[in-house]
Amino acid sequence: MKILSLKCVNCGAGLEVKEDINDFACGYCGVQQHVERSGGIVSLRRLEEALDDVKLGTNRAASELALTRLQADVAAICARRDSQVGALRAADARNSALVGWAIIAFAIFAIVMYGWWSIPIIVGGFIFGSQFLVPVTKRVKAIEANAAAQIEPLKTQIARHQSIVDSYDFGTAANS
Numbered sequence: 114m115k116i117l118s119l120k121c122v123n124c125g126a127g128l129e130v131k132e133d134i135n136d137f138a139c140g141y142c143g144v145q146q147h148v149e150r151s152g153g154i155v156s157l158r159r160l161e162e163a164l165d166d167v168k169l170g171t172n173r174a175a176s177e178l179a180l181t182r183l184q185a186d187v188a189a190i191c192a193r194r195d196s197q198v199g200a201l202r203a204a205d206a207r208n209s210a211l212v213g214w215a216i217i218a219f220a221i222f223a224i225v226m227y228g229w230w231s232i233p234i235i236v237g238g239f240i241f242g243s244q245f246l247v248p249v250t251k252r253v254k255a256i257e258a259n260a261a262a263q264i265e266p267l268k269t270q271i272a273r274h275q276s277i278v279d280s281y282d283f284g285t286a287a288n289s
């Protein structure tokens with residue numbers, strides 16, 4: 114068994130630590146420490162610091178998972194909204210074409226039947242036909258508002274999880 118020669122992080126005393134030991138308390142001052150091995154370098158840290166990092170890392174992993182899930186939720190809401198608006202606009206285009214042809218047929222019929230007196234009737238026909246176009250815009254706005262209302266609370270959660278992930282990155286940068 115290899116023995117590592119290390120210095121206590123608290124009192125600086127020379128310590129002989131067996132290679133397979135991860136956590137121990139200094140024999141001189143009693144401070145608990147954790148043996149860290151990374152890239153062939155062995156060093157000691159206060160145990161509570163090492164545990165804080167593990168906890169933070171767990172929070173970070175949970176937040177990253179939550180971020181992935183929340184962003185997928187937002188994308189799904191946007192996709193559903195876009196497909197609803199697309200379907201509505203396609204139906205609207207078909208209806209508009211129908212209304213357009215109905216107005217033309219009505220105008221021709223009116224001119225044949227009533228001559229010049231048909232002009233106010235045709236104008237009335239346009240106003241009547243245009244009423245069918247207004248509610249579509251309202252319905253699109255309602256769909257968009259509904260989607261925005263669903264996304265809003267998710268945005269708050271995304272911001273919270275993002276700040277947890279960012280704070281961890283910041284902490285790592287500060288330690289190195």
Ligand SMILES: [Zn+2]
Nearest residue numbers: 121124139142
């Ligand atoms: Zn010590």
